[in-house]
Amino acid sequence: MRGEVFMRESIVSLKNVSFQYENQGRNALQNVSFDIFDGEWLAIVGHNGSGKSTMAKLLNGLQFPQQGEIMVCGIRLNEESIWEIRKKLGMVFQNPDNQFVGTTVQDDVAFGLENHGTPRDDMILRVEDSLKKVKMDHFLNQEPHHLSGGQKQRVAIAGVLALRPSIIILDEATSMLDPKGRGEVLETVRALKDEKSLTVISITHDLEEAAKADRIIVMNQGEVYREGTPEDIFSMDDELVQLGLDIPFSIKMSNAFRQKGIDLSKHYLSEEELVNELWTYRSKI
Amino acid sequence: MDISLQNIEYRYQAKTPFERLAIKDVSIDIPTGTYMALIGHTGSGKSTVLQHLNALLLPTEGTVVIGNHEVKAKQKNKNLRQIRQKVGIVFQFPEHQLFEETVEKDIIFGPMNFGVSEAAAKERARLALKQVGLAEEILEKSPFDLSGGQMRRVAIAGVLAMEPECLVLDEPTAGLDPRGRKEIMDMFYSLHKERNLSTILVTHSMEDAARYADQIVIMQEGHVVKQGTPVEIFSSVSELVDMGLDVPEVVRFQRSLEEKLGIKLGATYLSIEELSSAVAELLRGAPV
Numbered sequence: 001m002r003g004e005v006f007m008r009e010s011i012v013s014l015k016n017v018s019f020q021y022e023n024q025g026r027n028a029l030q031n032v033s034f035d036i037f038d039g040e041w042l043a044i045v046g047h048n049g050s051g052k053s054t055m056a057k058l059l060n061g062l063q064f065p066q067q068g069e070i071m072v073c074g075i076r077l078n079e080e081s082i083w084e085i086r087k088k089l090g091m092v093f094q095n096p097d098n099q100f101v102g103t104t105v106q107d108d109v110a111f112g113l114e115n116h117g118t119p120r121d122d123m124i125l126r127v128e129d130s131l132k133k134v135k136m137d138h139f140l141n142q143e144p145h146h147l148s149g150g151q152k153q154r155v156a157i158a159g160v161l162a163l164r165p166s167i168i169i170l171d172e173a174t175s176m177l178d179p180k181g182r183g184e185v186l187e188t189v190r191a192l193k194d195e196k197s198l199t200v201i202s203i204t205h206d207l208e209e210a211a212k213a214d215r216i217i218v219m220n221q222g223e224v225y226r227e228g229t230p231e232d233i234f235s236m237d238d239e240l241v242q243l244g245l246d247i248p249f250s251i252k253m254s255n256a257f258r259q260k261g262i263d264l265s266k267h268y269l270s271e272e273e274l275v276n277e278l279w280t281y282r283s284k285i
Numbered sequence: 286m287d288i289s290l291q292n293i294e295y296r297y298q299a300k301t302p303f304e305r306l307a308i309k310d311v312s313i314d315i316p317t318g319t320y321m322a323l324i325g326h327t328g329s330g331k332s333t334v335l336q337h338l339n340a341l342l343l344p345t346e347g348t349v350v351i352g353n354h355e356v357k358a359k360q361k362n363k364n365l366r367q368i369r370q371k372v373g374i375v376f377q378f379p380e381h382q383l384f385e386e387t388v389e390k391d392i393i394f395g396p397m398n399f400g401v402s403e404a405a406a407k408e409r410a411r412l413a414l415k416q417v418g419l420a421e422e423i424l425e426k427s428p429f430d431l432s433g434g435q436m437r438r439v440a441i442a443g444v445l446a447m448e449p450e451c452l453v454l455d456e457p458t459a460g461l462d463p464r465g466r467k468e469i470m471d472m473f474y475s476l477h478k479e480r481n482l483s484t485i486l487v488t489h490s491m492e493d494a495a496r497y498a499d500q501i502v503i504m505q506e507g508h509v510v511k512q513g514t515p516v517e518i519f520s521s522v523s524e525l526v527d528m529g530l531d532v533p534e535v536v537r538f539q540r541s542l543e544e545k546l547g548i549k550l551g552a553t554y555l556s557i558e559e560l561s562s563a564v565a566e567l568l569r570g571a572p573v
Binding site: 257 | 529
């Protein structure tokens with residue numbers, strides 16, 4: 001099991017969490033329970049309206065569940081603990097234009113630190129350090145509207161990093177970016193995760209992105225529908241399509257080969273593995 | 286309705302110290318019934334070109350021909366309203382433009398603005414709603430009580446209710462989940478087929494460009510650098526990669542397979558079905 005390679009120590013835990021928005025007949029989240037482990041990259045996928053963004057709002061204390069409890073780094077999340085928890089858990093939102101508050105890149109990154117009362121000397125160091133980490137340290141005094149979408153999201157990540165969190169939540173943080181911007185952001189987060197052993201929760205409907213996670217949770221109609229490694233999840237095939245999701249390209253390709261009588265060893269192969277598999281197949285003929 | 290851009294140039298804030306050349310010497314022909322994909326990086330001039338297609342921007346050089354209207358640089362241009370009625374643009378995140386109290390009022394706003402009677406506009410609203418796959422019941426709802434995907438559809442219905450002869454789509458599925466994306470793209474494609482509606486799709490998705498378009502135009506730094514059918518465009522992978530653009534997954538896969546196996550398939554395949562058939566045939570007939 002791929003899950004065994006890291007220490008399975010729970011860093012976030014949800015127990016029987018239900019949540020309903022005002023004036024809505026149905027629960028946006030219905031009796032949701034799961035753990036997120038220290039140092040893992042967890043992808044939460046689901047169709048629009050499946051409850052995945054509601055989950056992000058609950059984890060960050062923008063909303064509170066009507067039922068159940070959420071623990072973050074051993075602290076029970078409630079209105080008193082939320083400020084403590086927000087230092088541990090940073091969030092990057094979908095729209096790069098809606099999360100810029102500063103008039104320059106460095107002001108923007110400093111904003112969160114100011115709110116937390118960080119001393120000025122320390123603040124300057126942290127701002128520079130986090131901008132370096134996302135490779136935006138040459139843009140200290142740039143105004144945000146001169147930046148590309150990918151650059152803006154990297155500054156947003158720096159703003160989160162400056163608070164030295166243990167957990168980063170990406171709430172569809174790449175869905176409004178072009179392919180280049182998307183790549184920039186994901187690479188940045190991946191490097192940070194490896195370097196600082198961050199826990200990453202990526203809420204997304206990009207299955208190619210989810211394919212690279214350690215573990216995937218599939219949400220449907222406010223409930224946890226399935227949980228497993230990418231390999232487990234992608235063996236669901238058409239079931240994923242029925243849930244409003246898609247199948248990664250390499251699976252579609254493998255399925256087409258199987259239909260044409262070419263036997264492949266495994267169900268889920270990455271593109272590279274699939275190419276190698278076909279090479280082996282050919283050399284056996 | 287044929288559209289033709291002839292050697293157009295556009296400068297933002299011309300004759301001011303802030304003047305900036307956005308596109309230069311751009312010529313594109315879009316005969317009636319074409320489905321064209323416009324590809325290029327952010328900042329390549331796609332959006333500037335797009336805004337010429339219904340005279341939101343007027344060229345600083347060259348001529349834009351839209352049906353039997355001509356828009357020429359440095360001339361007083363009349364009848365722009367008629368052009369705007371014929372070319373409907375679905376901008377990025379069009380739901381941000383919803384503003385009325387009810388879905389119905391929002392959809393009929395456009396047609397009534399162009400002199401369609403209220404009764405006729407309401408009829409169009411009903412039809413447009415059906416086309417985008419929404420139930421009539423939501424006509425009386427506030428657009429702001431709808432889900433994001435529904436809002437997107439209402440905004441698109443507002444453009445369809447204008448009964449345009451040409452539809453311009455600027456990243457119409459950004460932010461939608463895979464099913465929503467496919468439903469919307471399939472809907473535009475069937476409108477295109479059923480009504481011979483010219484369609485211009487501005488997109489970052491090479492998959493969509495390969496699947497739906499019959500012509501692809503690539504822009505870079507304000508110029509048209511390449512134009513052709515999807516097969517022509519995606520046959521020169523290295524050229525696209527040099528421009529920093531993606532290729533469809535199926536094309537990328539074909540290339541890495543060809544490299545690994547040390548072979549060359551006869552053609553460039555744009556669908557999984559075609560590629561898997563070609564490869565299966567090759568493997569079965571493979572010499573030892």
